[in-house]
Each structure stands twice: as structure tokens, then as C-alpha cells.
Amino acid sequence: MSVPAPDLAAIRAAAVRIKPWARVTPLLHWDALDAELGATLLFKPEQLQRSGAFKFRGACNAVFSLDEAQARRGVVTHSSGNHGGALARAAQLRGIPANVVVPEGATQAKLEAIVACGARITRCAPTQAAREEAAEALRQRTGATLVHPYTDPAVMAGQGTVALELLEQSGGVDTLLVPVGGGGLASGCAIAGHGINPRLRLFAAEPAGAADALASLRAGHHVTDIRPDTICDGLRATIGEVNFDCLRQHQVEVLAVDDNETLAAMRRVARELKQVIEPSSATVVAALLRHRQRFAGQRVGVVLSGGNVDLAAWAALVAG
């Protein structure tokens, strides 16, 4: 793949483009965890973003970047759910068609959100190859523009607005921590973060059961043969090559966390921060707790990526 990564200017342009549609999410504080870690944590709750996840930023930037002729033919993507829901919502706002390829195993609430926005769903096997093949077939048949969930430069730029906003709202942080799956958020935030503050320390939390970003950084090349086995349905995708290149270039340290740590973190977030977040989001809190020595004494921006859950199943997990 030879997709170029966006630069800070593209991320600033994305912020302007999505401003009429996206929410400025607030910063949340968590005193007890601050005290426990000896750090100052500033949480960016993207579960409060339109469509319930940061994904709306990238999808919205991509959809509103299309020219009129492109837009009329619609958009297509593959997604475990949140990018699909976000793209469907953005397409609905622009009044254009959207097709979303969703692998088996996706969260029901995410499927329903896609349909509720008037998009069409195509199911596929839960593998990276099946996702990409099905989306490509749809693209060829419809002439729609493929909006890749994390390698699309407009998507990466949109996701980078999370860091842009966080850095502006917080008056600056020492360290930024985000979850990593396909790497759209991690790479966009790395570019925005280092664009604003070259000394910013960057971390990404990854499920140990889908740690292809960590494996790629360790191997020094793009590792794509890891089979995901994690409860974090939003982080099962293989990191994109452009996203991996970004993580390497910006010296992002990937912190692996086990699903049981993630679930415990999700429970604490519900009890103490009063937020409903999905397991993928909770990886960052698990990483704060497991790798606490990385964060002690720091002012840390922490991105909670989304909160789209099947409520009954989520409640059962939270009840423990």
C-alpha cells in the first residue's frame, strides 16, 4: 500500500470540515485513579461522540471531502461496527448511499445503528481478507468510494482531531494514550500530537489476544498473520501498513493488556467514572493500571474510544 499519511494541516482542515457535524466531547476527571496512579488523567469520552464512537470524526471527514460526483455514487466500507455506523450516519447527513460489510461476530447494537441510518449491510466471514474482498466487490459493482476504516487518509485525519481537541482543551499533556486496532486513531493522534508537541510521549493499548501492532513493532515489519482472539470487538482488525508506519515513525509504545484486565477496567469505569464504554475502550484503563510506572508523575490524555454495546450482554459482564 502506498497511501500517504495526513499531516497536521490535514488534521486541522478535518477539524474545520467536521465542526458542523461532530461533537466537541468534554474532558472527564477521575480523582480516585489519579490518586492511585500518582498521575493527572484527562479522559476524552468519545462514547459521547455522534454515533457513540470517535469513528464519526474520520467517517464524517471522508464523506464531506468527496466531490459532488463522487458523493452521488455513495460510499462503501468494511467494519466491525463502529466505523460502519459512523459512515452510515455521515452518509445520511450528506444524503448519499452507504454500503457496509460487517464480519460475523459484530455487536448487534452496532448492526442496528447502521441499518437505522439507512445504510445497507453485507455480512462476511470474520477475517481481514473476507472483509476487504467483500468491500472491493461492492465498490466495483456500485462505483461507490471505498472509505477504508483506518488506512484512508481522510479517516486518519478525522481521527487525529481527537488529539487536536484534547490538547487544546487540556492546555497540554505530557503523554497520550489511545487504543489501537486498525490504527486509524493511533496514527491520526500520533501525527496531531507530535505536530503540536514533538516531545509528547505516545502510548497505544492493544488486547494481548490481537497484538499485531505490538508484534509488528517488535519484528520491525508489518505482521499480518495474527488471528484475533479478544472480547474487544472493535480492536480485532489487523493494523494497516500506513498506520503501522506511523506508529513506528512516531515511536508509539504499544502496551498489551489481557481481556480480564480490560473487563475489570470496564467495571471500574462504570462504577467510578459512571460511563458505559465498550471493552475496546476499556483497554486504555487496563493499560494505565498494568503499566502504571509509565504514567506516574505525568499529565496523561486518555482516549475512551466508544460506548456501543449490547446492553444486556454488557450489563452481565459488568455485574461480574
Added chain:
Amino acid sequence: MSVPAPDLAAIRAAAVRIKPWARVTPLLHWDALDAELGATLLFKPEQLQRSGAFKFRGACNAVFSLDEAQARRGVVTHSSGNHGGALARAAQLRGIPANVVVPEGATQAKLEAIVACGARITRCAPTQAAREEAAEALRQRTGATLVHPYTDPAVMAGQGTVALELLEQSGGVDTLLVPVGGGGLASGCAIAGHGINPRLRLFAAEPAGAADALASLRAGHHVTDIRPDTICDGLRATIGEVNFDCLRQHQVEVLAVDDNETLAAMRRVARELKQVIEPSSATVVAALLRHRQRFAGQRVGVVLSGGNVDLAAWAALVAG
């Protein structure tokens, strides 16, 4: 009782006094409910306040209003939980002792929060008389200042800062909706709200199983013989006389909601607004849905009062 209600100046003074300690909670948006009701809703999520409920504002104002000699003798109160936790936290911040009388049936998490702040707990029967007697006995024995959970003018003034903040952040609303139990929040917000905008429409949501405020307004006098039977543990107290007088004076309309409506609302808040709130908080969302004709076409400030729950029990309710 001949306690004077605070005025807008007292509420503004409270806002200054608690500023170093209290959180400025953000405003949250809920697009789907806006569309459903044909209204613009601005939610004030006090579950994000210190101690997990708006109660911290009033308790903090009361504790930091004490002179040095008073403060040294400590504070005492009775509370179903949130005021107790808030007072314990405020007393801890000032470094003074706190005693809290808690009726049987209180939420375990609220009890633990009180103890975690170093306050002492005394249990009593779940009646208004038992609460007040036990607190009075403690006051006489210790010389501590009684900080009544809703009739104390400093508490009412602190709670009024919720409306003050909401009106500033929102750039103004047509209508304000809060829950009513003892009436500290409802009366403080009525005074602040009408002080800033005399044409503001005021509503309070009350559980049908503890609708003493509604009964009092209908009877035209303070009705105190209602036995509470509601899942809303924070709204079982009988409205205070000064609080009732305020509601009447400010023409607050009380909207009764059934517990099953409140539980359904709590589920929707978790699923759609991604917030963990306690049943007492969800009464306002139930009132929006049940009495929707009151809110159509309006710009409505809605106060979510708190989110202190026993997580396993809450999750079971949410899973339905």
C-alpha cells in the same frame, strides 16, 4: 421551621466558595431523544460531580461556610446516602469530623463512600422522624453543626449552582427539569433559575410512590404523612417546608413518574447516553417521555442528579 431560603446572591456566593473543590460538569446532548420529543435537551450530568452527585455542591458550600470554631466541632447530618457521602467528602477536604445518620435500605456503595472519607455512620429506621431524631441526638452530644440535607440555606444555595452553571453554559434555556425528593436541588435551582430568567418554566420529576411534593402542591399545604415506596432511594425523603414554600412560590410543576418508567429511562440513558445514573436521576428522563407535551418545541435544561449505584444490582436492573 422558619429557615430563610437563600437568594440569587447567596447562590452566586456559593458558586465562588465551592469553585476550588467542585467540578464544572459539562452539558451532554442526546440527538435521538431531541428528535423523539421535538425539543432541544441539554443534560447536566451531576453523576460526574465530585462524590458522584450534585449533593457535593451544597455540602461543600455548607462546610466551607463554617467559621473556624464551628468547623473544629465538625458536622452531622442524616442522609439516604448521597448527601452523607458529599458531606463526608467536604469535611475531609476541610479536615474536620463528620457524622452521618443513614436509614436502613441505603445503597451499599453510598455507605462505603461515606466510610471511605473517614466519616462515622449511625444507622436508623427508614423514617423521617428516626433520621431527624438520631441526627439531633448526635448534634447535642458532639456540638457539631447540623447540615440538613435540604433545608439548610447553605445547602440549598450550593444546589442552586447547578442551575447557575447550566444557564451560563447553555446560553439560556426555556425550561428547567430536576428531580425532587427533599427539595434542596429543586428549590435552589428555582431560586437561581428565576433570579436569572423570571420567565423560565420550572418542572420537577417525582416518583409516584413518594409524591409528597405533588400532594403538598395540590393540597396547598405541606403534606408530610406519605410513606415512600419507590426504587428511587435518593428521593424517599419528605420535602422540607422551606423547599415546599419555594416550589409553590416559583410555580414549579411537579411531574409524577412510575418506577417502571424510571427503570426504562435508566436503561435508555445507559444505552443511548452512555451514562451510569441511579434511579433517582432517571426520573427526569421518565418525566420527559411521559409528559412530553410540556417540553415540545422547548430548549430544556435537564439535571441528572447522580450515579452512585451498587453496580451488580444496577446492572441486573439495566439488563432487564
